[in-house]
Amino acid sequence: MTSRILQVALVQLRVGIDRAKNLENAAKLVKEAANQGAKLIALPECFNSPYGTKFFGQYAEAIPNGPSCDMLSKTAKENQIYLVGGTIPELDSKKYYNTCTVWNPEGNLIAKFRKMHLFDIDIPGGITFKESDILHGGNELATFKVNDILIGIGVCYDLRFEELAKLYRLKGCELLIYPGAFNMTTGPMHWEVLQRGRALDNQVFVMSISPARNEQGYIAWGHSQITDPWGKVLKQAEHGEEIIQGTLDFSECDKVRAQIPIGKQRRTDVYNTVNVNM
Numbered sequence: 033m034t035s036r037i038l039q040v041a042l043v044q045l046r047v048g049i050d051r052a053k054n055l056e057n058a059a060k061l062v063k064e065a066a067n068q069g070a071k072l073i074a075l076p077e078c079f080n081s082p083y084g085t086k087f088f089g090q091y092a093e094a095i096p097n098g099p100s101c102d103m104l105s106k107t108a109k110e111n112q113i114y115l116v117g118g119t120i121p122e123l124d125s126k127k128y129y130n131t132c133t134v135w136n137p138e139g140n141l142i143a144k145f146r147k148m149h150l151f152d153i154d155i156p157g158g159i160t161f162k163e164s165d166i167l168h169g170g171n172e173l174a175t176f177k178v179n180d181i182l183i184g185i186g187v188c189y190d191l192r193f194e195e196l197a198k199l200y201r202l203k204g205c206e207l208l209i210y211p212g213a214f215n216m217t218t219g220p221m222h223w224e225v226l227q228r229g230r231a232l233d234n235q236v237f238v239m240s241i242s243p244a245r246n247e248q249g250y251i252a253w254g255h256s257q258i259t260d261p262w263g264k265v266l267k268q269a270e271h272g273e274e275i276i277q278g279t280l281d282f283s284e285c286d287k288v289r290a291q292i293p294i295g296k297q298r299r300t301d302v303y304n305t306v307n308v309n310m
């Protein structure tokens with residue numbers, strides 16, 4: 033039987049305006065995480081460019097034929113790891129997306145997820161952001177396997193949508209990974225609890241990876257986090273550049289699913305009778 037234990041690392045790196053430096057730094061920190069034993073390593077949302085609608089066009093790349101994908105493929109292969117390449121702004125057929133790519137230890141692209149729910153919010157005195165000014169949302173789920181463990185991908189704001197997480201659970205996922213960059217308004221209240229919520233709803237591990245906090249521009253909340261299927265926070269970073277490591281034992285999913293069998297107790301006969309848009 034293949035191992036149900038997986039060594040992971042989240043790389044909370046600092047992102048600046050120089051793409052080449054961002055890529056170099058990412059490759060260096062991934063190597064460091066791999067040297068510490070991680071077999072699955074994940075980067076944050078917009079790890080190659082500053083986060084903001086005015087930057088997406090300037091930093092966008094074709095996938096997989098751009099410098100960021102080159103680095104990700106090479107780094108996955110050199111370190112013999114699975115690499116979740118955070119996100120990069122993607123340009124495809126004149127449309128922009130916020131896209132996560134996943135690479136296997138041979139350096140091959142094995143999954144690609146375009147942020148599905150765009151971050152359009154308006155909190156007066158807090159934060160106003162409208163990704164849909166430039167980005168398009170993706171329409172497809174993306175999963176991949178490490179050993180026999182099925183893993184699903186979402187991006188940042190997607191964390192707020194329990195329907196997406198549920199679809200992954202229904203497909204058989206045991207780990208959900210969300211590269212993300214929450215902010216100083218919603219981060220303190222929502223970042224940790226959303227992840228614990230998704231973990232509990234679906235009895236899965238959840239990992240979210242933020243960039244480190246910058247002094248100016250978009251100020252990310254940081255606090256990259258690993259949560260287990262009991263809703264317990266196994267590891268949480270501070271807000272600076274940091275690598276957090278974790279050992280995920282997927283027998284925890286089996287245990288909690290047997291002990292609290294919500295998966296089998298769902299009342300879809302009732303849920304399916306209501307169909308409203310809020």
Ligand SMILES: O=C(O)CCC(=O)C(=O)O
Pocket residue numbers: 077150151187188189190192212213214215218219222
């Ligand atoms: O949902 C939030 O509060 C933050 C989301 C976000 O920053 C993003 O989607 O990039």
